[in-house]
């Protein structure tokens with residue numbers, strides 16, 4: 001028997017499997033450095049940074065508690081609705097100075113979906129303000145994840161997440177993502193094909209009806225799709241040609257995950273708007289933000305214009321104090337430098353996993369990687385019973401047994417995602433990769449034992 005979650009509904013989970021303690025629910029109790037401990041005291045290395053959030057790991061609690069406590073004693077709360085507080089103003093200025101958009105204005109939220117929705121509202125007000133109210137459509141990419149609230153869900157490109165919820169709030173066309181695995185064309189040709197599709201989609205929809213393109217610098221869902229050379233420069237050109245805004249959804253890639261403050265810098269994106277959340281506070285408090293290039297925010301500053309969007313807790317003083325402390329620690333402790341210094345080692349170690357017959361592709365950047373699993377030497381995809389068994393039982397069980405928090409993801413082809421805390425040293429990254437290798441190795445044996453193995457395994 002596992003722990004009974006009782007009244008707690010688990011997000012994106014088959015809740016029935018855990019009801020009454022039926023499943024072996026992981027209940028985490030404390031953290032230390034990049035490690036977390038469950039209620040039985042078992043230690044795991046957090047190879048996923050608590051869903052891409054815990055950039056600093058778990059040992060900065062005292063420092064964050066001190067700034068949170070000082071803020072709570074001084075001013076526990078004030079909104080950003082026609083009033084402000086010094087922390088929100090200072091944080092907005094800090095983020096604006098770092099923003100890959102160039103000079104920017106900043107709107108605070110409580111998380112990623114809220115950031116994406118707020119971005120859409122700003123985009124609409126921009127087009128309406130410029131006398132182009134007919135720009136009501138968006139372009140996003142297949143298998144992308146931009147959140148789950150109804151506006152953000154429109155942009156999300158995973159059909160199964162959307163089916164029960166009716167027509168999309170934002171009419172969105174999904175174009176190809178930048179998955180290069182199994183592509184047999186040269187990089188330049190592939191870039192051109194992807195961009196041609198974006199151009200053709202805008203033409204087909206009617207350029208005067210398209211408001212924005214949403215894309216992640218490196219797409220997470222489907223497994224770390226690094227864009228080909230020239231892709232983001234091409235998106236910028238297309239967007240400029242048609243008066244369409246370009247949004248970099250950096251809810252994962254922002255705040256150091258790729259070794260830069262923003263992933264946009266790494267992939268040479270010049271977005272008009274950037275959405276962030278997760279790592280902004282290293283998850284010591286919930287917070288998100290939208291960074292809006294000044295020319296795009298300009299209509300909001302015109303006489304008589306009201307920003308028609310607001311979120312009570314957006315820019316909460318405690319979250320703002322924690323985010324400011326997070327930025328300070330990043331600089332003081334050389335967090336971006338650590339990611340840059342360790343990336344080659346992590347890459348090399350992960351590439352060593354190609355020795356395992358199940359490993360078909362290893363891809364990523366910074367501390368953000370995916371390992372795609374394949375059935376055989378022809379790189380066939382896992383499907384049917386084998387895929388289900390791997391995703392729902394063999395991999396989660398094997399990773400847990402190996403003492404590694406990582407994610408088996410089936411939104412696209414079958415991948416295991418790795419995104420360790422950005423403070424990991426070489427030895428801790430080795431631990432992540434060793435344990436991952438152990439779990440994938442045993443998965444091959446488990447498949448064979450169930451009679452579900454592919455050619456390479458028998």
Ligand SMILES: Cc1ncc(COP(=O)(O)O)c(C=O)c1O
Pocket residue numbers: 111112113114116145146147148216220249250251252277278
């Ligand atoms: C790129 C991206 N955008 C938006 C979201 C939604 O963020 P949240 O779960 O904080 O609403 C996520 C969540 O993983 C994400 O990865």
